[in-house]
Amino acid sequence: xxxxxxxxxxxxxxxxxxxxxxxxxxxxxxxxxxxxxxxxxxxxxxxxxxxxxxxxxxxxxxxxxxxxxxxxxxxxxxxxxxxxxxxxxxxxxxxxxxxxxxxxxxxxxxxxxxxxxxxxxxxxxxxxxxxxxxxxxxxxxxxxxxxxxxxxxxxxxxxxxxxxxxxxxxxxxxxxxxxxxxxxxxxxxxxxxxxxxxxxxxxxxxxxxxxxxxxxxxxxxxxxxxxxxxxxxxxxxxxxxxxxxxxxxxxxxxxxxxxxxxxxxxxxxxxxxxxxxxxxxxxxxxxxxxxxxxxxxxxxxxxxxxxxxxxxxxxxxxxxxxxxxxxxxxxxxxxxxxxxxxxxxxxxxxxxxxxxxxxxxxxxxxxxxxxxxxxxxxxxxxxxxxxxxxx
Amino acid sequence: xxxxxxxxxxxxxxxxxxxxxxxxxxxxxxxxxxxxxxxxxxxxxxxxxxxxxxxxxxxxxxxxxxxxxxxxxxxxxxxxxxxxxxxxxxxxxxxxxxxxxxxxxxxxxxxxxxxxxxxxxxxxxxxxxxxxxxxxxxxxxxxxxxxxxxxxxxxxxxxxxxxxxxxxxxxxxxxxxxxxxxxxxxxxxxxxxxxxxxxxxxxxxxxxxxxxxxxxxxxxxxxxxxxxxxxxxxxxxxxxxxxxxxxxxxxxxxxxxxxxxxxxxxxxxxxxxxxxxxxxxxxxxxxxxxxxxxxxxxxxxxxxxxxxxxxxxxxxxxxxxxxxxxxxxxxxxxxxxxxxxxxxxxxxxxxxxxxxxxxxxxxxxxxxxxxxxxxxxxxxxxxxxxxxxxx
Numbered sequence: 001x002x003x004x005x006x007x008x009x010x011x012x013x014x015x016x017x018x019x020x021x022x023x024x025x026x027x028x029x030x031x032x033x034x035x036x037x038x039x040x041x042x043x044x045x046x047x048x049x050x051x052x053x054x055x056x057x058x059x060x061x062x063x064x065x066x067x068x069x070x071x072x073x074x075x076x077x078x079x080x081x082x083x084x085x086x087x088x089x090x091x092x093x094x095x096x097x098x099x100x101x102x103x104x105x106x107x108x109x110x111x112x113x114x115x116x117x118x119x120x121x122x123x124x125x126x127x128x129x130x131x132x133x134x135x136x137x138x139x140x141x142x143x144x145x146x147x148x149x150x151x152x153x154x155x156x157x158x159x160x161x162x163x164x165x166x167x168x169x170x171x172x173x174x175x176x177x178x179x180x181x182x183x184x185x186x187x188x189x190x191x192x193x194x195x196x197x198x199x200x201x202x203x204x205x206x207x208x209x210x211x212x213x214x215x216x217x218x219x220x221x222x223x224x225x226x227x228x229x230x231x232x233x234x235x236x237x238x239x240x241x242x243x244x245x246x247x248x249x250x251x252x253x254x255x256x257x258x259x260x261x262x263x264x265x266x267x268x269x270x271x272x273x274x275x276x277x278x279x280x281x282x283x284x285x286x287x288x289x290x291x292x293x294x295x296x297x298x299x300x301x302x303x304x305x306x307x308x309x310x311x312x313x314x315x316x317x318x319x320x321x322x323x324x325x326x327x328x329x330x331x332x333x334x335x336x337x338x339x340x341x342x343x344x345x346x347x348x349x350x351x352x353x354x355x356x357x358x359x360x361x362x363x364x365x366x367x368x369x370x371x372x373x374x375x376x377x378x379x380x381x382x383x384x385x386x387x388x389x390x391x
Numbered sequence: 392x393x394x395x396x397x398x399x400x401x402x403x404x405x406x407x408x409x410x411x412x413x414x415x416x417x418x419x420x421x422x423x424x425x426x427x428x429x430x431x432x433x434x435x436x437x438x439x440x441x442x443x444x445x446x447x448x449x450x451x452x453x454x455x456x457x458x459x460x461x462x463x464x465x466x467x468x469x470x471x472x473x474x475x476x477x478x479x480x481x482x483x484x485x486x487x488x489x490x491x492x493x494x495x496x497x498x499x500x501x502x503x504x505x506x507x508x509x510x511x512x513x514x515x516x517x518x519x520x521x522x523x524x525x526x527x528x529x530x531x532x533x534x535x536x537x538x539x540x541x542x543x544x545x546x547x548x549x550x551x552x553x554x555x556x557x558x559x560x561x562x563x564x565x566x567x568x569x570x571x572x573x574x575x576x577x578x579x580x581x582x583x584x585x586x587x588x589x590x591x592x593x594x595x596x597x598x599x600x601x602x603x604x605x606x607x608x609x610x611x612x613x614x615x616x617x618x619x620x621x622x623x624x625x626x627x628x629x630x631x632x633x634x635x636x637x638x639x640x641x642x643x644x645x646x647x648x649x650x651x652x653x654x655x656x657x658x659x660x661x662x663x664x665x666x667x668x669x670x671x672x673x674x675x676x677x678x679x680x681x682x683x684x685x686x687x688x689x690x691x692x693x694x695x696x697x698x699x700x701x702x703x704x705x706x707x708x709x710x711x712x713x714x715x716x717x718x719x720x721x722x723x724x725x726x727x728x729x730x731x732x733x734x735x736x737x738x739x740x741x742x743x744x745x746x747x748x749x750x751x752x753x754x755x756x757x758x759x760x761x762x763x764x765x766x767x768x769x770x771x772x773x774x775x776x777x778x779x780x781x782x
Contacts, residue, residue, distance in 0.1 A: 054603075056599055125717060156541065159611065173739060201560075204734075206550065219550065241528050309531050310531065330598075
């Protein structure tokens, strides 16, 4: 029996490059949308150049077909493609598509139901729209760096490209909302996603402290402003996360440490006092935690229904049985000429229409014949287009 | 003219608490879904207790109605609610709803089209499903802390609660996918979202280095493994982001610094050499950047089409004209008894059906009379339910 697909029948044109655009369409492809990736003849998506194994391209381009098309020479072909799809996704700098004659207002004329999704650093309009932007700039301007790191240290970026990834996911969400609207009205629209806005949303609760209460968070290391003790603590073999800020949890911790005296100490007897004396308290806790392993501590605290977990490196994350096996976060793909390897897959788990790998990451132009045939070009025309480097 | 809404007519029951569940339904409400938040009589959502101004609750509970209901006493009322909605969102620990007799299998019997979205730390099944989890644990186990911070320093958490926020956004995306499927089949399903999976997706490109190429990233501060110079640099008045890792960009930087000699220096003349000698190169750059202000540097680099931007604190983020004005990231809400203040709003910008504030953050049980009347209870019955503390 063929697997049921949530997005069956939805046709998507991926004009994206590198991360946010390609990941957005990969998400749609994971749930059964028919995604065609349009790439520059000869070179393709910049990320194809990432060596040695092309894992980066593979990860963000699962579940797509690839065709080549030189947008400057291939106007006719491109418009034929646009007339047949539901969604277009691009992450060029704002204005690039319009300059090619492919702005939304033009494309809308030939496909009024088109959902045009543009991902950029700062959005399609406004004084910053033409600024170059990468994930670190978005994190920096969203204030994320100002609250990341230990007190007194330099601002530091979150090592994961969170604004890029969130942009892809929010673009997909905006597209699904626009599809919902289109199903009632037939009308398409623009989905305008900015990397910096992603960082701002990620900061919602911290920004709220400032907007409503006038409190400006700064770097807190791995602790929380509102509670202590909490953060990462030293075990024999590394660090682990523990939160014992609630009175009940703190009491359990004190019993474990055989330091019930702390519960009566005016410096630690309530949450406010513990916050004020958090460094002294953390020293006491670390002196005890460092005598056992991460595994021992995590097991003990979880049995007591407390919040705890190991600080993993990348290898440990990929080998964790819950993440890798139960959640199936690393499906396998096969790349011609290289072989099989794993990628990071879909975090959205749907019971009836789960994500799947329907199409391996494509070679450049792998699907030219199929797709251009469907557009009405015959074999000799396709060969001629290839000879002229249009495709 | 009334504003067009992408999600008009979609009815959502918010059983969520604190962040991920409530933000998920707030997103749906931003685009016109009809969201009813179900809260415990007397206390309500835990985040209502966040003082002094209740900004936290307000931010994550815009665009909802609030009703109270004691789930243990109010079985009849709850099932009536469920029979009339399209979507239910909860972020209890897995199993809590089933224990109350409200597991998906039960609710499906009275509403086969119901989309049941559950957000948890590790997912609804598997050995970790009952573990307590907060955002820091999810970040730690996804490997984010292992790649955040400067080389040689302790692992550090991203200061923003990114797994919580991404969980809310991916839950909304999963719900929209399930709605898409339901529109063709009438069938509902479960959307199962785990905080730790959010961190794993955020790490996609870094995890990929390990999965396909066997390379394990560690802490790189604000730089990139694959290129140099890049990261945050010291200006007279703080730090700013600059990426000059491409040969062309590096040449522009050298001209600005009047250090064209570096271009011929074997230590810096190509990307690989610059990566190997990145610390020495950063020292040279910092000695020059520290003589001017952030604003001067950013202006200069942007004019040269290079990647640069200021490292903002939270106040600066909220005051940036592109973020605050052009993108409108901080809409105003009004809370009874407190007044008007700003919250962080919607990052998805739809041209025809934009997000809006349709409903201010509700007082606890503010909409009891309206909602329970719609369910068929008359005034005296509603009063009796209230007297018995069922609502």
